[in-house]
Amino acid sequence: MTEIDLAAVDAERARIRDEYLTDAASRPPSTARGLHHFAIVARDVEETVRFYQGLLGFPLTDIFENRDYQGSNHFFFDIGNDNLIAFFDFPGLDVGPYAEVLGGLHHVAISVEPERWAELKDRLTEAGVEYQSESGTSIYFRDPNGARLELIADPLGEMYGTKVL
Numbered sequence: 001m002t003e004i005d006l007a008a009v010d011a012e013r014a015r016i017r018d019e020y021l022t023d024a025a026s027r028p029p030s031t032a033r034g035l036h037h038f039a040i041v042a043r044d045v046e047e048t049v050r051f052y053q054g055l056l057g058f059p060l061t062d063i064f065e066n067r068d069y070q071g072s073n074h075f076f077f078d079i080g081n082d083n084l085i086a087f088f089d090f091p092g093l094d095v096g097p098y099a100e101v102l103g104g105l106h107h108v109a110i111s112v113e114p115e116r117w118a119e120l121k122d123r124l125t126e127a128g129v130e131y132q133s134e135s136g137t138s139i140y141f142r143d144p145n146g147a148r149l150e151l152i153a154d155p156l157g158e159m160y161g162t163k164v165l
Contacts, residue, residue: 037076041095041145042145048087058077109152113153124141130142
C-alpha cells in the first residue's frame with residue numbers, strides 16, 4: 001500500500017476549495033431539477049421488491065419492460081422528495097454478483113426522518129440484515145443485490161451537522 005502524504009492531500013483540498021467553492025449567497029442555481037432515478041442491477045425482482053417496499057417502506061411505483069433488453073424488467077421505488085431508485089434485471093444473462101470496486105459506486109445515501117431511521121434500524125435488525133451504524137445518524141448495509149446503502153437521519157443538505165447545500 002502506498003503511503004499518503006496527508007499534508008499534500010490537505011493542501012490540494014484547500015486549493016480546490018479556494019478555486020471552485022462558491023459561498024451559498026453567490027452560488028448560481030443548479031441546472032438540474034433533482035435526481036430522477038438511480039439504477040442498480042437486480043438479481044431477483046421479487047426479492048428486491050420485498051426488500052425495498054416490504055422492509056424499507058419505499059413503495060413500488062411502476063414496473064415495465066426494459067427497452068434495452070427484451071424480457072428484462074425496469075422497476076421503480078419512491079424514495080421521497082420526488083426521487084426514485086430503479087432496478088433492472090437481466091434474465092438469461094449471468095451478470096455475476098455485485099462488485100464494489102475502488103473507482104466505482106461506493107454507496108447510495110437515502111435521507112430519512114430521525115424517527116423512521118430508528119424504526120428502520122429495528123426492522124433491519126429483526127430481518128437479520130447486517131449493518132454498521134456510524135455517528136448516530138447513519139446506517140450502512142447491503143441490499144439483496146449486494147449494493148451498499150446508507151440510511152441517514154440528517155436533513156437533506158446536511159451531513160453530520162455540516163451544511164453541504
